[in-house]
Amino acid sequence: MQEMKQRMQVEQFPVAMAYVPWQTDARTFETLQEAYQKGTLFPELYKPFTGRRTCGC
Numbered sequence: 001m002q003e004m005k006q007r008m009q010v011e012q013f014p015v016a017m018a019y020v021p022w023q024t025d026a027r028t029f030e031t032l033q034e035a036y037q038k039g040t041l042f043p044e045l046y047k048p049f050t051g052r053r054t055c056g057c
Contacts, residue, residue, distance in 0.1 A: 025044040029035040038046045 023042070023044065025042070027043055028041050029038065029043060032041075035041045038048075040046050
């Protein structure tokens with residue numbers, strides 16, 4: 001019975017909501033090897049992890 005109540009509560013909420021802005025910069029890395037090393041073809045999406053906040057929060 002408890003499990004059924006929990007399931008009903010969870011079903012009231014959406015699983016996820018995402019905000020995905022349009023990508024406006026269509027530049028790409030010079031070589032596919034560089035893109036592969038960075039994990040993305042687009043420099044705009046390259047956000048290396050530095051271990052600290054860099055957004056000014």
